[in-house]
Amino acid sequence: MSEIIVSARGLSRQYGPGTAVLREIDLDLIRGEWTVLMGPSGSGKTTLLNLLSGLDTPSSGTVTVAGESLHSMSPAGQARFRRETIGLVFQQYHLIPYLTALENVMLAQHFHSVPDEAEARAALERVGLGHRLTHRPSQLSGGEQQRVCVARALVNEPAVIYADEPTGNLDEASAAAVLELFAQICRQGCTVVMVTHNPEIGRLGDRLIQIRDGRIVTDLYNNRLAVARE
Amino acid sequence: MFKLMLRRAAAHRPRRLVAGTLAVTVAAIMVTALLGVSLEIRSKIGRDLQAYGANILVLGRAAAGGGDLLSPVPEDYLREGDLGPLDALPASPLLYGVGRMGERPLALVGVRPERVRQVSPWWQVKGEWPSGDGALVGRNAAQVLAVKTGDRIDLQVGGQRRSLQVTGLLTTGGSEDDQVVLSLPLLQELSGRTGLVSLVQVSAAGDKEPADRVAAQLQGQVPGATVRLLAQTAHAEERVLGKVRFLLILVAAAAVVTALLCLLSTVTAGVLERGTEIGVLKALGAPDRFIAGLFRWEALAAAGSGGLLGWALGLALGQFISRTVFETPLGFHWVTLPGALGVSLAVALAAAWAPVRQAVQIQPATILRGE
Numbered sequence: 001m002s003e004i005i006v007s008a009r010g011l012s013r014q015y016g017p018g019t020a021v022l023r024e025i026d027l028d029l030i031r032g033e034w035t036v037l038m039g040p041s042g043s044g045k046t047t048l049l050n051l052l053s054g055l056d057t058p059s060s061g062t063v064t065v066a067g068e069s070l071h072s073m074s075p076a077g078q079a080r081f082r083r084e085t086i087g088l089v090f091q092q093y094h095l096i097p098y099l100t101a102l103e104n105v106m107l108a109q110h111f112h113s114v115p116d117e118a119e120a121r122a123a124l125e126r127v128g129l130g131h132r133l134t135h136r137p138s139q140l141s142g143g144e145q146q147r148v149c150v151a152r153a154l155v156n157e158p159a160v161i162y163a164d165e166p167t168g169n170l171d172e173a174s175a176a177a178v179l180e181l182f183a184q185i186c187r188q189g190c191t192v193v194m195v196t197h198n199p200e201i202g203r204l205g206d207r208l209i210q211i212r213d214g215r216i217v218t219d220l221y222n223n224r225l226a227v228a229r230e
Numbered sequence: 231m232f233k234l235m236l237r238r239a240a241a242h243r244p245r246r247l248v249a250g251t252l253a254v255t256v257a258a259i260m261v262t263a264l265l266g267v268s269l270e271i272r273s274k275i276g277r278d279l280q281a282y283g284a285n286i287l288v289l290g291r292a293a294a295g296g297g298d299l300l301s302p303v304p305e306d307y308l309r310e311g312d313l314g315p316l317d318a319l320p321a322s323p324l325l326y327g328v329g330r331m332g333e334r335p336l337a338l339v340g341v342r343p344e345r346v347r348q349v350s351p352w353w354q355v356k357g358e359w360p361s362g363d364g365a366l367v368g369r370n371a372a373q374v375l376a377v378k379t380g381d382r383i384d385l386q387v388g389g390q391r392r393s394l395q396v397t398g399l400l401t402t403g404g405s406e407d408d409q410v411v412l413s414l415p416l417l418q419e420l421s422g423r424t425g426l427v428s429l430v431q432v433s434a435a436g437d438k439e440p441a442d443r444v445a446a447q448l449q450g451q452v453p454g455a456t457v458r459l460l461a462q463t464a465h466a467e468e469r470v471l472g473k474v475r476f477l478l479i480l481v482a483a484a485a486v487v488t489a490l491l492c493l494l495s496t497v498t499a500g501v502l503e504r505g506t507e508i509g510v511l512k513a514l515g516a517p518d519r520f521i522a523g524l525f526r527w528e529a530l531a532a533a534g535s536g537g538l539l540g541w542a543l544g545l546a547l548g549q550f551i552s553r554t555v556f557e558t559p560l561g562f563h564w565v566t567l568p569g570a571l572g573v574s575l576a577v578a579l580a581a582a583w584a585p586v587r588q589a590v591q592i593q594p595a596t597i598l599r600g601e
Contacts, residue, residue, distance in 0.1 A: 050595040053513075055513055055598070056593070056596075075518070076517065079516065079517055081515075082512075082513065082514065083515020083516075090598065094509075094513075094598065096235075096510065097242065098238040099238060107235075111514050111517075111520075152514075
């Protein structure tokens with residue numbers, strides 16, 4: 001039976017009167033499933049990702065993780081949730097500029113528990129950067145930086161990885177390498193939620209959710225309609 | 231990992247750390263220099279205030295108004311042998327007497343020249359101070375007696391006659407201009423009051439204690455003496471000291487506030503510049519204390535290095551101020567080190583408080599989408 005790992009109910013976000021970005025989203029994320037969020041710019045994909053990962057607070061609705069309401073947690077509890085439960089991959093990589101690739105990965109370990117250089121090195125080797133451990137972000141290409149970002153998200157073996165346009169700034173080969181990594185970690189039981197504009201990439205996931213004007217308009221499992229929204 | 235990030239962040243943007251360090255250095259320089267000067271201000275300004283003369287009188291019974299100033303009773307005077315408690319102070323024992331030159335009465339005063347010079351440095355002597363059978367004649371008295379330096383005068387005190395040489399003429403602007411000044415032993419001998427003095431003038435301004443405290447300490451230490459504080463002089467000195475101290479504090483406070491504002495703007499700029507980094511750290515689950523620590527320790531590093539550098543430079547500035555203004559070198563005071571470091575650390579923590587609060591309140595979602 002599919003295990004629900006994250007559950008969102010009635011999730012809405014507005015930035016002021018009449019500026020609703022998300023409206024009444026209901027969504028369950030299943031362990032080991034690769035979910036792709038698609039939709040036009042401004043449709044609310046990134047906002048949904050931020051709410052699910054606890055980076056943002058909903059105007060109404062709840063996100064439940066392992067039976068606990070994420071946004072009822074204290075700020076310290078939410079920080080603990082982020083370092084222990086999830087991994088984040090950003091479109092702009094967001095690496096710490098003055099740390100090496102290895103140290104950037106070890107930083108995530110430091111927040112999670114204890115830095116382990118061997119594990120951090122293994123995570124970077126897994127993304128094909130075993131030879132770039134001591135390089136700083138400014139010395140790496142965009143694709144390499146994104147792979148460091150993926151290694152940083154993977155190193156603590158999180159239950160869920162939220163990736164916001166992880167291939168948006170990558171060339172075709174680098175994008176393929178990153179997508180292959182996501183496929184691998186999904187097979188190992190990790191849940192991946194990925195935002196993309198690219199329909200071809202969208203088809204690679206187990207589940208494709210399309211968002212428009214802050215609402216889920218289609219929700220397809222392996223190209224089969226899971227839940228009709230319109 | 232925390233230390234590594236601190237080191238790397240400092241090396242990544244060295245100019246910010248240097249700016250913070252310089253701001254703290256300025257505060258530490260001023261605090262060290264002015265604290266050092268302030269610690270010695272009483273003795274330094276006191277030396278100058280001695281020009282105003284005695285601020286404490288230690289009086290025998292006769293001089294205190296309990297009897298005739300020229301009383302023949304030895305108990306109405308102070309015994310020189312009892313004046314030990316005054317040895318460490320600028321103090322001038324005086325004996326008053328009267329004599330005659332022919333038919334003309336003369337007011338006489340016996341002094342110890344080396345002591346009177348300490349307490350009344352404004353006395354101007356044209357000629358020599360008296361010793362042995364010498365006399366210093368006040369300017370007005372010299373006119374009345376029609377004598378000049380080198381003349382001899384025949385003085386009669388009680389039943390004794392003595393021919394004295396005028397060693398010099400005295401100008402004080404006070405009652406001494408009308409008197410004849412003899413050495414204390416001579417007047418004691420002529421007036422039959424060996425070992426006795428009428429009063430002692432004390433100038434406590436050069437000491438480390440306020441005059442009223444010195445006066446209180448002297449009370450009861452000299453047998454038969456009444457200690458009287460010349461309140462107007464003593465209070466004027468305290469007022470001057472208080473005002474100079476207040477001025478030093480104001481200047482130091484202005485330097486500290488300036489440093490605080492400079493460091494505040496430096497740390498605030500750091501938080502703004504590193505907003506994305508803070509957002510990433512929060513997204514990775516960094517505890518607030520980790521993020522706060524990055525900025526607090528950066529400010530403390532500036533405080534530590536700036537405090538030490540400022541202390542060293544402040545010692546030099548204090549020395550310069552002391553030599554230029556007071557014309558004396560400034561002593562070394564260890565207390566200036568904890569003083570400078572304490573103020574530097576307090577400035578760092580105060581300057582970091584608001585920016586650190588701002589840093590921990592950053593919303594990662596907002597900052598990472600570039601707002």
